[in-house]
Amino acid sequence: MSEEFTARSLTPEEYPLWDALVDTAPSGTPFQATWWMGTLARELKAHFEVVGCFRKGVLWGGCALFGRRTGPFCRLVFPPSALYNGIVVKPRDTDSYPTQVMHTIGVTECLGSWIRQHAHEAHLTHHHSLLDVRGLIWQGWRSRVRYTYILPLGSREEMIGRAERTRGAMFRQAERAGLRCEPSDDIEAFLPLYARTFARHGLESPVPLPAIAAIYRAGRERGAAQLFLTRTPAGEVVSGTIALWTQRNAMLWLAASKPEWLEQGASVFTYFETFVHLAERFQEVDFASANVHSLHHNAALLGGELRLVARTELTRSPALRFFHALRHIRRFQPEEG
Numbered sequence: 001m002s003e004e005f006t007a008r009s010l011t012p013e014e015y016p017l018w019d020a021l022v023d024t025a026p027s028g029t030p031f032q033a034t035w036w037m038g039t040l041a042r043e044l045k046a047h048f049e050v051v052g053c054f055r056k057g058v059l060w061g062g063c064a065l066f067g068r069r070t071g072p073f074c075r076l077v078f079p080p081s082a083l084y085n086g087i088v089v090k091p092r093d094t095d096s097y098p099t100q101v102m103h104t105i106g107v108t109e110c111l112g113s114w115i116r117q118h119a120h121e122a123h124l125t126h127h128h129s130l131l132d133v134r135g136l137i138w139q140g141w142r143s144r145v146r147y148t149y150i151l152p153l154g155s156r157e158e159m160i161g162r163a164e165r166t167r168g169a170m171f172r173q174a175e176r177a178g179l180r181c182e183p184s185d186d187i188e189a190f191l192p193l194y195a196r197t198f199a200r201h202g203l204e205s206p207v208p209l210p211a212i213a214a215i216y217r218a219g220r221e222r223g224a225a226q227l228f229l230t231r232t233p234a235g236e237v238v239s240g241t242i243a244l245w246t247q248r249n250a251m252l253w254l255a256a257s258k259p260e261w262l263e264q265g266a267s268v269f270t271y272f273e274t275f276v277h278l279a280e281r282f283q284e285v286d287f288a289s290a291n292v293h294s295l296h297h298n299a300a301l302l303g304g305e306l307r308l309v310a311r312t313e314l315t316r317s318p319a320l321r322f323f324h325a326l327r328h329i330r331r332f333q334p335e336e337g
Helices: 012-024 034-044 097-118 156-162 165-176 187-199 209-221 266-278 296-301 318-331
Strands: 006-009 047-055 058-070 073-076 121-125 142-152 180-184 225-231 237-245 250-257 284-287 305-315
Touching: 006 097, 012 034, 012 047, 012 058, 034 047, 034 058, 034 209, 047 097, 058 097, 097 305, 142 156, 142 296, 156 165, 156 266, 165 266, 180 266, 187 209, 187 225, 187 237, 187 250, 209 225, 225 266, 237 266, 250 266
Parallel strands: 073 121, 250 284
Antiparallel strands: 006 047, 047 058, 058 073, 121 305, 142 284, 142 305, 180 225, 225 237, 237 250
């Protein structure tokens, strides 16, 4: 089946064709769009490339690649702060399940072969709608399961009713405190909040704050992003979220709250109010943090439904395999003393 397809790198003039596919395909997400990946790559001075899969002149799939070099090695790594960076497949217009299966395998096999020829290492996390990655596995890619939470959207009361009881109580507590959450473009008010959230755990933001601002502004220009800020009656910003979307898929990208307002329900209030706004256009939202033990419970208690996510990895270089094995051993080596 893969012989019917050919893969090649797209030119910048073809990026609108790619973005249109990302915007409409079930497996497309904002993180694979050129406005998101291209902006991130420019800000971090990384390599950015889109490889497309064609058949009879039609773009049937592709992958946006975020690259870094380690010595002589070309490494296609997972972009920081992304939820997905995997293969996008345009479904066939058919009711035949076997035809769809063979089509997906053909596209992924073609793209996997191209990546294998052009990179020493690659890490791809595919949208939860694209679970069939056998086209990669049969070429020697490793596969493992990840997770995400999908939160069904609806009215405010419907969503609160699906959540665990304490989350509803925290929302009402925040309401009584007079908090209000509204769409905003004041990204500069959100950035210190986001940095402080990581600082509480002794960490830095995975993406520099100026890069977050640049990505957000690029998304706003395309009508694919929105910041939501929660303020006190006095106007103090205490919580915020950034949502991204395509025509089909809405994603909760970033979230942050002042620690002293967590017990007063600020974050829960912001989530639900964000979801109310998204419910005007979407039936569900992809909620991150399912793979982080200290964070996943929040999405689950808000009423999130678990979905499987396929992650595929390829390392062709023996030197890189040795490097990763050594790093793994050091990571789990007991400390002396």
